[in-house]
Amino acid sequence: MSKNRKLLPYLYLFPAILFLILFVYIPIIQNIGFSFYDWNAFSPEKIFVGLENYLQLFRDPIFYEALKNNIWYAVISIIFQVFGALVIAAILEDKLVRRFSPVFRTVYFLPVIISMTVIALLFTFFYNPDVGLLNQLLRAIGLDHLAMAWLGDSKTAMFAVIAVSQWQSIGYIAMLYIVSIQKIPNELYEAAEIDGANKIKMFFHVTVPQTKEMSFVAVIITLTGAFTVFNEPYILTGGGPGNASEVLSTYLYKTAFSKDMMGYASTIATVILAITLVVSLIQMKLFKTGKEG
Amino acid sequence: MRKRFGILLVFLVAVSALLAGCSGGQSPSEKNGEVTLKFFHRWPKDPEKSFFDNAVKEFEKQNPKIHIQTEAVLNDSYKEKIRVMLGTNNPPDIYFSWSDEFADKFVRGNKALDLTPYYKEDAKWSSQLVQSQISPFTFNGKQYGVPWTMDGKTFFYNKDIFKKLNIQPPRTWEELISVSKVLKKNHYTPIAFGSKAPWAISHYIGTLNQRLVDEKTREKDYNRATGEFKDPGYTEALEKFKELVPYFNDHPNSIDHEYARQLFTAGKAAIIYAETAEIKLVEPGIKFKLGFFDFPSIPGEKGSKDFLTGAPEGFMISAKTKHPKEAMKFLEFLTSKPMGEKLVKDVGKYSAVKETTNRTNATPEQIEAVNKILDAKEMVPWFDTDVDIEIVDAYLNGVQMMLNGQKSPKGIMKDVRKAAASLRESSQ
Numbered sequence: 028m029s030k031n032r033k034l035l036p037y038l039y040l041f042p043a044i045l046f047l048i049l050f051v052y053i054p055i056i057q058n059i060g061f062s063f064y065d066w067n068a069f070s071p072e073k074i075f076v077g078l079e080n081y082l083q084l085f086r087d088p089i090f091y092e093a094l095k096n097n098i099w100y101a102v103i104s105i106i107f108q109v110f111g112a113l114v115i116a117a118i119l120e121d122k123l124v125r126r127f128s129p130v131f132r133t134v135y136f137l138p139v140i141i142s143m144t145v146i147a148l149l150f151t152f153f154y155n156p157d158v159g160l161l162n163q164l165l166r167a168i169g170l171d172h173l174a175m176a177w178l179g180d181s182k183t184a185m186f187a188v189i190a191v192s193q194w195q196s197i198g199y200i201a202m203l204y205i206v207s208i209q210k211i212p213n214e215l216y217e218a219a220e221i222d223g224a225n226k227i228k229m230f231f232h233v234t235v236p237q238t239k240e241m242s243f244v245a246v247i248i249t250l251t252g253a254f255t256v257f258n259e260p261y262i263l264t265g266g267g268p269g270n271a272s273e274v275l276s277t278y279l280y281k282t283a284f285s286k287d288m289m290g291y292a293s294t295i296a297t298v299i300l301a302i303t304l305v306v307s308l309i310q311m312k313l314f315k316t317g318k319e320g
Numbered sequence: 321m322r323k324r325f326g327i328l329l330v331f332l333v334a335v336s337a338l339l340a341g342c343s344g345g346q347s348p349s350e351k352n353g354e355v356t357l358k359f360f361h362r363w364p365k366d367p368e369k370s371f372f373d374n375a376v377k378e379f380e381k382q383n384p385k386i387h388i389q390t391e392a393v394l395n396d397s398y399k400e401k402i403r404v405m406l407g408t409n410n411p412p413d414i415y416f417s418w419s420d421e422f423a424d425k426f427v428r429g430n431k432a433l434d435l436t437p438y439y440k441e442d443a444k445w446s447s448q449l450v451q452s453q454i455s456p457f458t459f460n461g462k463q464y465g466v467p468w469t470m471d472g473k474t475f476f477y478n479k480d481i482f483k484k485l486n487i488q489p490p491r492t493w494e495e496l497i498s499v500s501k502v503l504k505k506n507h508y509t510p511i512a513f514g515s516k517a518p519w520a521i522s523h524y525i526g527t528l529n530q531r532l533v534d535e536k537t538r539e540k541d542y543n544r545a546t547g548e549f550k551d552p553g554y555t556e557a558l559e560k561f562k563e564l565v566p567y568f569n570d571h572p573n574s575i576d577h578e579y580a581r582q583l584f585t586a587g588k589a590a591i592i593y594a595e596t597a598e599i600k601l602v603e604p605g606i607k608f609k610l611g612f613f614d615f616p617s618i619p620g621e622k623g624s625k626d627f628l629t630g631a632p633e634g635f636m637i638s639a640k641t642k643h644p645k646e647a648m649k650f651l652e653f654l655t656s657k658p659m660g661e662k663l664v665k666d667v668g669k670y671s672a673v674k675e676t677t678n679r680t681n682a683t684p685e686q687i688e689a690v691n692k693i694l695d696a697k698e699m700v701p702w703f704d705t706d707v708d709i710e711i712v713d714a715y716l717n718g719v720q721m722m723l724n725g726q727k728s729p730k731g732i733m734k735d736v737r738k739a740a741a742s743l744r745e746s747s748q
Contacts, residue, residue: 068407156571179516179574181724267518268573268720269727284400286709287425 055300062294067287080294090295093273096185096260100192100274101253107193108200109245115197116204117234121226132205135198143195147262150191154178154263178264181271188260188272196252200245207241208234243314250310251303275299355643356387357650360405360412361635362398367667379653386646396517406431406638413641414650419456419631420701421708423465426636432464433637438648439463445652450694453632453672456701465636466651467672469663471597472630472693473523479609481508481590489613493560496616500567503590510567512589514580515723518716519704524564524593525715526703527615527629528557534622544708545747547740549733553622558722558729560618565723573723595630596689600668603683610685612692628696631705632672714739 062080066073084090115135119128138146153160154177162174177187211233219229235242257276260266266273266281275295283292359376363369369392376388391412393401398416405411406426417423426432439446439454446454450470457465477489485506490496500510515521529538533553541547541554569575569583584592585605593615594602602610617625635654637647653659660671665681670690677690693699704712718732 068403154574156574176571176574179571179724181721181726265517267516267717268724269717271721284403286713287403 058293058300059297061290062297064290064293065288066290068289073290076290080291081298083291084294084298089270089273089278090275092270093275093278096272096274097254097256099185100189100256101250103186103189104192104196104249104253105246108197108249109242111193112197112200112245113204113235113238113242114230115201116208117230119201120205120208132202135201137198138195139199139202141195143258144262146191146195147259150187150263151178154187178272179268181268184264184268184272185260188263191263192256192259196249200249203241203245204238207238211237239314243310247307247310250306254299254303254306275302354385354387355646356389357414357641357643357647358412359388359390359414359650360402361390361392361416362395364392364394368669371663371667375654375659379650382653383646383649386650388650409640411638411640413638413643413647414635415638416633417457417465417636418633418702418705419465419467420706422705423457423636424459427459427464431639433639433641433644434462435464435466435637435648436462438652442652445655448657448674449655450672450674452694452696452699453634456631456699457634457636465634466655467632467634468655469597469634469669470630470632470672470690470693471595471670472628472689472696472699473527473593473595473615474628474689474692475613475615476584476592476594476598476602477611477613478584478587478590479611481587481608482611489611490616491613493616493618497563497567500564500591504567509569509583509589510591511564511569512580512583512592513564513568513572514575514577515572515720516574516576518720519702520577520580521716521719522702522704522712523629524561525557525719526700526706528560528618529554529703530623530627530629530700531615531618531621531625532557532560532623535624538623541740542707544743547707547711547743549711549736549740554736555729555733558719558732561719562722562729573720596686596693597669599683599686599689603685612685612688614692624697626695626697627700628693628698629700629702630693630696631699631701634672708743710739710743711736 061073063075063077064073065076065080118124119131124131152158156162156174156176156179159177161177165171165174175183177183215233215237216229219233224232255276256274257280260272260274261277261280264272266277270278276299279292279295279299282288282295359372361368361372363372372390372392376390380387399422402415402417406415406429411431417426423432449467453467453470454463457463457467475489481503482489485502487499487502488495490499503510513520533541533551537551537553541549541551569580569589572580580589581592581594581598581602583589584594585602587606587608599610614625615629635651637644637651641647655671655673657673657676660673660676661678661681663669663671664677664686668686670677670686670693677687679687682690700706704716714735715732718727718735721727722729722732
């Protein structure tokens with residue numbers, strides 16, 4: 028009986044593991060295999076090219092453009108989404124605001140539950156150069172020279188797309204932080220107050236260190252999100268103008284499904300996998316832990 | 321013991337339920353001579369969707385033993401999905417296709433059935449098709465597709481604005497520029513243009529290339545195995561396009577073609593380069609008189625002025641189909657004269673069947689447009705379906721940047737030549 032007891036958990040886990048292997052791990056391994064071939068969805072045979080796809084990728088200027096955009100995505104998301112969300116969470120959990128905090132929480136969280144497609148379409152109107160809300164606002168307050176074709180200009184397209192993501196996701200991270208802040212023992216704040224710390228000092232010396240574990244989770248979520256982002260740029264700009272707002276996954280999608288270069292697309296996918304893997308490993312080392320404590 | 325059995329049972333049920341969810345896609349049943357055909361097109365929206373739904377109903381009524389299973393996804397997704405679906409072991413029997421390179425790709429991959437025998441067998445049917453529309457589906461002398469609609473690109477203009485400013489529709493490039501200048505001075509947007517979805521660029525480029533590069537060179541360059549794009553005409557074509565940029569609406573890169581068309585229908589823009597199939601979309605919304613003019617002649621042009629940019633759209637049959645006869649029967653039904661007339665009336669697209677656009681089902685403007693297509697000496701396919709996607713990509717990305725002032729015609733051609741070189745290499 029005791030032997031059966033030991034096996035039982037595995038029996039329960041078996042279906043989940045089976046599907047994880049079937050739908051996640053096997054495709055990943057297959058994909059790495061595919062990246063050594065030159066083929067498309069309906070070519071009669073696959074041609075083995077070894078590392079040729081990788082060599083081509085590292086010489087491809089669009090790849091670097093896309094990578095640069097992903098790095099911008101990551102940096103800006105860390106600053107606004109992670110740090111910004113922590114600030115918002117701290118304010119919402121402050122004694123003075125707590126009474127209204129349910130209202131604000133809903134307001135900040137609402138964008139998270141709206142479909143990305145809807146949001147992207149909404150923002151195409153928002154950014155429209157003639158009738159868009161943003162330019163109209165700028166003109167109304169006399170900042171005409173700042174009004175521009177946000178999504179049509181190569182210089183602003185990427186940042187306009189990144190801004191949409193910040194607006195959408197900040198509520199989610201803020202929610203995570205709110206949960207984390209509520210776990211901080213009140214005594215710490217009381218002790219800090221007795222020691223004469225003001226709100227800002229309390230934030231940096233109590234809230235920030237006490238939510239370290241959550242910060243780790245939040246940074247992982249935003250970083251991997253930043254390197255795999257697809258919907259926002261695909262719907263808002265399609266990677267254009269030119270390749271100004273191309274990110275790795277839109278480039279991957281175009282390569283695979285409109286250019287029919289499945290082998291090359293698999294190569295891009297493998298590189299994305301490697302990047303996200305390395306980023307998570309570095310973080311685990313830096314934070315020295317991965318457990319919520 | 322019983323408890324353990326219960327656990328095992330629950331587990332088995334759970335797994336089998338999950339597996340059942342994954343195992344779809346059985347082939348349609350075929351009993352007592354009944355046949356089910358899978359039909360894949362690109363119009364999940366009206367008016368085309370209802371047109372096809374009704375056509376299928378009508379066909380099934382006439383042929384009770386044939387059933388048609390329709391699936392549809394929109395435009396850009398269609399381009400992606402059809403490639404993947406044709407690569408599977410269970411492809412659709414009948415599928416929509418653009419002409420030329422888009423269709424040729426399927427022919428090269430052995431995904432399309434040779435329809436030449438059917439064209440010969442049923443000469444009564446095939447002779448009533450507009451013959452010029454068949455050749456874009458003809459490869460190596462064999463017919464691989466049935467043209468369903470025909471379409472051409474021409475300039476639409478607002479007759480009221482032209483009359484008010486006392487200007488004439490331009491016939492030469494110089495006149496186009498001078499007319500645009502007058503329009504701009506009078507605070508109209510001369511030409512509406514939206515390139516956020518970059519295919520709109522390719523329609524201009526296709527026509528300009530045809531005009532400025534002689535036909536033999538162009539044919540050689542558009543072939544992926546021999547393309548070089550070294551002729552100075554290509555750069556000149558881009559220079560000409562660049563001359564129009566000051567007369568487009570502001571920020572063409574941030575608006576799409578539909579929005580540009582609205583600028584025209586609202587009377588804010590005076591000219592738009594549009595497809596004849598769009599007349600039906602423009603006409604109901606306008607309060608002015610609609611006119612057309614041909615793409616103006618350019619000094620020193622090498623290509624014929626009697627060519628028209630435009631292409632048929634049609635259907636192909638999968639090489640793997642088990643029921644080619646039935647599939648062909650459906651295509652012949654879709655391209656019969658009554659269905660063609662219904663298409664013009666209900667959808668506003670011009671059927672590739674002779675004499676289907678007439679006074680009973682079309683406006684005088686639509687008839688004028690169809691005559692332009694019929695009078696054209698030859699059709700020049702849409703540039704983005706005529707050349708390899710790598711070349712299209714280099715062009716469209718480059719022109720988008722040119723519109724933002726970040727790239728010159730010479731710079732674009734450099735990228736195009738590079739893309740052409742790598743294509744030549746890979747197709748050897």
